[in-house]
Amino acid sequence: MANDNIPRLPPSGIKVIVVGAGFAGLAAAIECDRKGHSVTLLEKVEDIEEIMRIGDIISFDPNGSKAFERWPGVVDKMEAIARQTTWLDLYHHEGKFATRQSFAHEKAWGRRINGHRGQLHNIIYQHAKARGVDIRLGKRVEDYFESDHPPEAGVVVGGERMAADVVIAAEGVRSRGRKMVLGFDENPKSSGYAVYRAWFPSDEVAKNPVIKHLVVNGDTHQGFIGPDIHFLASSIKGGKEVNWVFTHIDDGNIEESWQFPGKPEEALKYLGGWCPVVHELVKSTPPGRLIDHKLVYRDPLPTFISPQARIALIGDSAHPFLPTSIQGASQSIEDGVVLATCLELSGKSKIPLALRAYEKIRYGRVHRAQAMGPVTRERWHKADWNKVWKNPEMIHLIREPWLLNFDAERDAYEKYDEVAAALEPPRARL
Ligand SMILES: Cc1cc2nc3c(=O)[nH]c(=O)nc-3n(C[C@H](O)[C@H](O)[C@H](O)COP(=O)(O)OP(=O)(O)OC[C@H]3O[C@@H](n4cnc5c(N)ncnc54)[C@H](O)[C@@H]3O)c2cc1C
Structure with missing residues (x-):
């Protein structure tokens, strides 16, 4: 009714x-x-x-x-x-800060x-x-x-x-x-890429000195850019929850599903030479909280x-x-x-x-x-x-x-x- x-x-x-x-x-x-x-x-x-x-x-x-x-x-x-957040902080994949993109002016839109x-x-x-x-x-x-x-x-x-x-x-x-x-x-056609995606409570992140800055002062939004990979991390609800996603080359074994499990140790293999913040965040992902999502393309x-x-x-x-x-x-x-x-x-x-x-x-x-x-x-x-x-x-x-x-x-x-x-x-x- x-x-x-x-x-x-x-x-x-x-x-x-x-x-x-x-x-x-x-x-x-x-x-x-x-x-x-x-x-x-x-x-x-x-x-x-x-x-x-x-x-x-x-x-x-x-x-x-x-x-x-x-x-x-x-x-x-x-x-x-x-x-x-009204910004995105972007870093080189080895950890050097590059730029802050502000979205504050978009409020009018x-x-x-x-x-x-x-x-x-x-x-x-x-x-x-x-x-x-x-x-x-x-x-x-x-x-x-x-x-x-x-x-x-x-x-x-x-x-x-x-x-x-x-x-x-x-x-x-x-x-x-x-x-x-x-x-x-x-x-669908393969886009050639897949995405690791995780979302979890930030308790362990808050205890880790390398990554606690991502969650202890409220929400944050950061991106790390490297060859053929971008890694985005954010914290939400005043830093109480955290999520990260990163693209990687699809080796053909992943499904186009929102429930295909991923393993942090496998994800880390794509991140050789990446900064400690990224490594520690991936390692802090609790069991069962990571999925690997195939990105397909359609004309x-x-x-x-x-x-x-x-x-x-x-x-x-x-x-x-x-x-x-x-x-x-x-x-x-x-x-x-x-x-x-x-x-x-x-x-x-x-x-x-x-x-x-x-x-x-x-x-x-x-x-x-x-x-x-x-x-x-x-x-x-x-x-x-x-x-x-x-x-x-x-x-x-x-x-x-x-x-x-x-x-x-x-x-x-x-x-x-x-x-x-x-x-x-x-x-x-x-
Ligand atoms: C389970 C799931 C998780 C997702 N997670 C994310 C995410 O974390 N981040 C992100 O950016 N995007 C995510 N997406 C994709 C995102 O929701 C979509 O890209 C976007 O919002 C467009 O949504 P949509 O309604 O067109 O399609 P969808 O969100 O895919 O919704 C389609 C709906 O149709 C229903 N349906 C399908 N076939 C039939 C049928 N024959 N009869 C009746 N019902 C049917 C499905 O059950 C589903 O509820 C997810 C999609 C799904 C299905």
């Missing part, structure tokens, strides 16, 4: 099925509810807390967190558990929210529930369908068909909806929408990102915002037009953001330190206003009429 105490537009009469309760699916469901569409959200996992335990650091930039500010109570809860993926996910999930979104857990979508006569789209769950006006496929990198949209199976898809434009891909289903873009999660939120807005503006009678407009508005922006991941990676991994010492800013993260100082909802409201007019076939003359 929709919660009447939460503001939403009057009912649009549009029935939406969302598949997948990750960040993309939840954002789309919440945004559709805000716009007065009626939403059913299907998630294959039965125990949602299971996926809240998995994962470590995730980042939302001002363009992604803009949506959270429109969801009552959400942003305050997020900020209470997010990292409280919106909020940067970096925190534990599961905890942030839970805040959004609880908000969707509080709004009264119809969330059905333990529902694995097996297939998709769409038709013009009758005008509908739907999914098959447990052998049963469920129909609506539009289906939003937000099932992540292994999307089944992608096959429906593309008409063929599309397989940009030719389209995000199905042949009859009643099924749309969003989030990682449509465009998986490399972590060095720091935009995967934010772009998945923008998708839901824009799609819900296009449906609002098209109305129930023109749903295919809404989906085409969604694709048109999102396609170029998403792929421009996606292309920044490899640029930052190369900037770090192939850094010429003779030049960096003279101009340390050349290893700063690329932070551009077109990407970050951006409100996806406002942009969709502004662009929709023009985009829709260009997409609609010209009317026959009377």
